[in-house]
Amino acid sequence: MNDLKESVEKPVQWMLVRRGAGNGSGAAAAAAGERWSVDRVEALFELPFNDLIHRAQQVHREHFDANEVQLSTLLSIKTGGCPEDCAYCPQSVHFDTGVAAGKLLGVDEVAAAARAAREQGASRFCMGAAWREPKDRDIEKVAELVRAVKAEGLEACCTLGMLSDGQAHALKDAGLDYYNHNLDTAPEAYGRIISTRTFDDRLRTLERVRDAGIGVCCGGIVGMGESRRERAGLVAQVANLEPYPESVPINQLVRVEGTPLADTEALDPLEFVRTIAVARITMPRARVRLSAGRREMSDAVQALCFLAGANSIFYGDKLLTTGNPDWEADQRLLGTLGMRTC
Secondary structure: OHHHHOOOOOOOOOOOOOOOOOOOOHHHHHHOOOOOOHHHHHHHHOOOHHHHHHHHHHHHHHHOOOOEEEEEEEEEEEOOOEOOOOOOOOOEOOOOOOOOOOOOOOHHHHHHHHHHHHHOOOOEEEEEEOOOOOOHHHHHHHHHHHHHHHHOOOEEEEEOOOOOHHHHHHHHHHOOOEEEOOOEOOHHHHHHHOOOOOHHHHHHHHHHHHHOOOEEEOOEEEOOOOOHHHHHHHHHHHHOOOOOOOEEEEEEOOOOOOOOOOOOOOOOHHHHHHHHHHHHHHOOOOEEEEOOOHHHOOHHHHHHHHHOOOOEEEOOOEEOOEEOOOHHHHHHHHHHHOOEEO
16 A cells, blocks of 8 residues: 555646636536636526526536436544534534544444445445545555445445545545545635635645546535625636536535534525525536535425425435434425435
8 A cells, every 4th residue: 555655745736716707608608618707606696596596497407307316325434533623513623512533433334334325215325534634544444445335336435534646546446436525615715714724735635536536526515604705706616626526515504512603694595595506507417415404404495406406415314423304304305396316
């Protein structure tokens, strides 16, 4: 595993968005290969709600079955004790949230969880570890977990923090299909949320994942006190990754007691729906996933999110350490909406 020692700091190749570039239709701009400016993305947010949803639904139907949703399960394979200071995260050692640090789960336990997820209809199994950056010996152990998940016939996804080139390639060799590494928020808002890792650090990890041939899962969190323009900045950043991610999780802040964002004012649910619609328009072929915060959403809001172009959900009783709607509730909702799973 000597190749895992590689950790050369390449310059960030994925340029940040150009502000105010171009005019006209976003769809035409995307077709021509033009980048999404923050101004253009913000203009989508400003559309009348009905017009925005109609446009997102049209884009969605061009590329997907509008009544189909992909199911993923997320398991915390190593909980708590993270040295990062992400202001939203209950797993940070900087905050007193009652989350204790745990050890990495074993192969048998992960295989059993993957088997249960498959039996309940999941097609992707995601594993999260509370690390700033894994050590090479950690990657060797996670590779065993990836192989166990693949043996159950599921797509495998991991979120482990920052990776070196060698670590990304080792995960690819183990069969990893996707790597999740969110940008969290717009560059100009980033310093308010985290100080222990830079925005460019995140871009470098995404670049290494792409270079290794692993699919990218990348989105962010809304409702952290950001402005609408900053939400537009986040979407623009993700949409301008080259290529944009195959999976785009849109998380709504879960306000956890003990974190700096615990008392943040809740985001208007219709603004969250707008964010889903804008993500769909700017990244037409991506799986746009309803992720954290779904337990706090009514069935009606979730239905609007599906109408706006969301076509993937995390299901199961927990998302790492925070609550999630139970399986029966999801089955009832999807049945009511006449939606199929894939």
